[in-house]
Every structure is written in structure tokens, then in C-alpha cells.
Amino acid sequence: MPDMRFAPPNPLRIADRASGLNAPTVRSYNERLVLSLLLQSSGISRLEIGEKTGLSAQTVSVIVRSLEQEALVSKGEAQRGRVGPPTIPLSLNPEGTFSVGVSFGEDATNVALIDFVGKVRYYAAHPYSSLQESSATIAAKIEEGLSTLPPDSRTRVAGIGLAVPDDANTSGQIRKLLGRDLADVQANIERRLGLSVYIQNEITAAAGGESLFGMARSLSDFLFFYLGSRLHSRLILNYQIHSGRSDLSHDVGLLALLQGLKKHGLTLSDIGSTNFPDAAGELYARWQEVCCRRISVSVRSLLSFVNFKSVVLSSYAPPVVAHDLCESLNKELPDISFLLGANSTAPKAIGAASLPYHSRFMVQ
């Protein structure tokens, strides 16, 4: 019977020593813990990682070395202190991995490709009228995005995320494009592109995107509103996203505003322009008041149950609209800080793109 202390080595990390990303299944909890921490606070030292995760210096050393080898983590510029050798801050390598998200809006499907720190590297909106009705079309549009990556980076794609509306909201066009069975769409795209596909409700995905990369990066608890055609909300407690009755939304969104503006022959982008007529101005003010009231009613009623200090408002609306709304909300509820979502290019598509990261690299 050999002394088992001297059994052949069994490495803690299962890092493939070849270059490229490891298989999705092998990432350990501790590796995920370190990656999640680096996503929240970049440029920290191994000492800080140890303090915040409770991992020993030697475990952190093993994990960081493994992540560096995989090029998911990179060393920053050496910081020279008053005495002793320089310290080297660690950050996620933006080029370490990429992800594509697809969302399905009112008139168009959006494709966004993001890097590891959530920066949008490619974005395109494809009107439904320009799309063939099949999942092969979606795969082709994703491929268009992927083809903008340099060939080396192509092997570093973590996966594809689809942000889909709930059935009740699904318009005929989206249903035509996706078909009735999401599992089929998932399998089709996976087969065509050779990448894992993750599917989530679109509002939850947008909230997840803000939580991972956006304004809410360091917030454990916040209330999330998505101002799209309609107004949707999610509650995030301890980094977990909670949806209530998932089809609940309020008809105080941009669609209501747009319909009003149409009567004056205007669109959303006219708001704030110099020739915006007074009548439309009144309409805009009235919409804003209704929307603001709807949000503050939700916030007030939730506050009697749970404690949160921040509300994130995410929207693709013109910045002036989102900004005005945030300002009146701040007046209405001065104790709560209302923040504009950072992923305004395409909140749902970016949220969708964050799904593979959540699943492969982060602590759940």
C-alpha cells in the first residue's frame, strides 16, 4: 500500500495547458468567485482577492496563474510604491472572451457582440421585413457579427444568448422568425455555429446585463425598470434577479408616448428639438408624469417590504427622455438614487450577450 500523500499529483486547476478557453464544464467554484470579483472591481491585487474571497494566498496564486494562462485575466501596469517592489493590479482581459446577444424588438431583431468587460464591439439592427423567417437567418446574422472578430478571437467566443419576450407579448413577426419551439431554435443555432446557446426572458436578461457590466455592477440590491414599448420591472436582491408575475407590464412605455406623438406627425427623436410644438410638449409632460407616477408607486410599495437604495432605469429611448424621467423621479423620491442604465445601445441584446458569461464564468 503506497503512502497516498505521494500519489501522482492531482492539480487543483484543470486548466488545459494548450491555449484557448477551457471546456464549459470544468470551471471550479473558486475560479468563478475570482472572476466575479474581478468583474465587479478591476485593478485589484491578489491580497485583496484573498481578503474578499477568503481564499488562501496560495490558492489565489494557483487560480490567478491558471486564469492568466487562459488569457482571461491580465496584469496591469506595475504600481511603484514608496518602498519595495512594485505591485501589479489584476483585471479581466477584455479580449479574453466574447459573446453575442440577440434580442427581438417591436420592429427589428438586434445583434450585439460584446467583449469580456461588456464593451459593445459590434451592433446591428435587422428589421423583420429584411429577414427570412427561419432560425437559419438568425444564425447567419450572428455569424455576420462573429466575422468581425479577428480569427484568433473566434475560438474565444463563450456562447450566444437569446433574449426572448414572454409568449403573451410575442408578436406574429417574432413568432414567425423563432417558430413555436424555443428548444428547436436553440438546437438549430448550436448546430450551425458550434456554440452553446442560452435563452432567457428579455427583461430578466436586460437586468442581468446591467448587473454584470452596467450601472449596477457594484449593487447587490436594486429595483430594475425596463422602459421599452411598455414598462417592465425586476427586483434584484443579493445579486439574484426576481421576476414577479412575469407577464406583468404597464402600458405607460414608449409605445404610448409614440402613439401620442404620431398624431402630431412627430417621433421620439424630435423630443427636445427646437421646433417641438407646444401641444406635443404638453403631451410629453403628461406622459412623463404618468410614467413617473407608475414607477414611484411601484418603488414606494416595494420599499415597505424590502430595503434598497437604488433604482436602475434601462431604456433605448433617446437620452433626453430617459434623463428627464430620471430627474423627475429623483425629485419625487429624493432618498432613492435613480440611475440610468449604461447599456443604452441595446439593453436586451447586451443582456442576452451576458448570459454565456453568467453561465460559464460567474458565481450563480
Added chain:
Amino acid sequence: MPMRSVLCFGDSNTHGQIPGRGPLERFDRHTRWPGVLQSELGASWYVIEEGLSGRTTVHDDPIEGAHKNGRTYLRPCAQSHTVLDLVIIMLGTNDLKVRFNKPASEVAMGIGCLIYDLRELAPGPGGSVPEIMIVAPPPILDDVKEWKSIFAGAPEKSRQLALEFEIMADSLGVHFFNAGSVCSCDAADGFHLNAEAHRALGAALAQEIEAIGWPAQERKS
């Protein structure tokens, strides 16, 4: 002023043997990598040199003598120098002598033994296990001059040491550094470090030590 101690446990390349010269010719303290490490880390660290030419990981050397065995010397050595905050082990080159007939993986097992022994001995603060860093020596050059029969087959094996050591370090959860990433052996004999290599190694290890992260000290004295 509170001070931390690091023990540099190695062979002729820690001793500072000058490449291609006589056995008694040694670089001075400031040129040897532990000396470089000392000046890089500054006065808050006490750098202890323990480099013996011909030292192996765990073998009595039938030619050079039983005292070349790193395992039997590590215990009295580490205990003599307590309290130790960090132990750096850079060994393995001499295990590749043809008389030991060991593959790189077996040399890594020898390193593993030393880690186990240190854990048992616990020469760290308050009887704890100190931080341990395994340093893989830079590969032996293909031309080892008059040493070619003693080191027959060693250059090839030496190129596998870094990976085998890293696997061992990962398994046992200790720090690891590949010296071959910052320096190489000198052509004069093919397996010793020159002054420039000592300089590069000392500076790199200082950064590695800093990167470990040392919480503010509570220990008195």
C-alpha cells in the same frame, strides 16, 4: 521594525557558482539572486541564503555525498531559521544527473516531498505553515561541455521541469514561478546562471513575493 523572513533553499545557482569557473568561485552577495532580492524587497525583509552546490531534492548523492540530499537538510535548516514567512525552493537540476536516472516527473515528486516536510514542520509564524514558492530552474543548455556524460539526457528532461513543477505546485496549492521565463543558463558551462541572470531572477522573484500580498503585520518583534 517588524521584519519578514524568506528562506532561499537551492543548489549552486542559489549559492552563486560562477559559470565555467572553479568550484570555489562564487558571485558576491549583491550579485547573487538572494542578494538582489534583498535589495529589491528592502529592509522589511530578511533574506536567508541556503544554496549548496550539488544539492538534490531527496537523494543522497553516491558520488558527492549524503549531505547533498535536500530532504535531510531542509528540516534542520528551516528550523534553524524560524520564524519563516516564506520558503522558496529552487532545486531539480542536480536530480537530472545520469546517476539518479530520474524523469522530470519524479524530480517533481521530490519537490512534493519537501513541501510535505515543510508543512509537517510548520516553521511559519505561530507554528503555522509558511508560504511556499516552487521555482523551476531554467533549462540546461544542450552544450554542457565536460559535464556531458554526467548530465547525459538532462537538457531534454530539464525542459520538462517547469510543467511538472507547476502541476505539483497546483496540486499541493503552493506558489510557483518559472525562472526560465526571465533568465537562462550561461553558455560557459550550460547550467549555471551568470550575473545578469541572477539580477533578472532576483528582480522577478521580488515582484512575485510582493504579488502574494502580505497583510499588515500584527506580530511583535
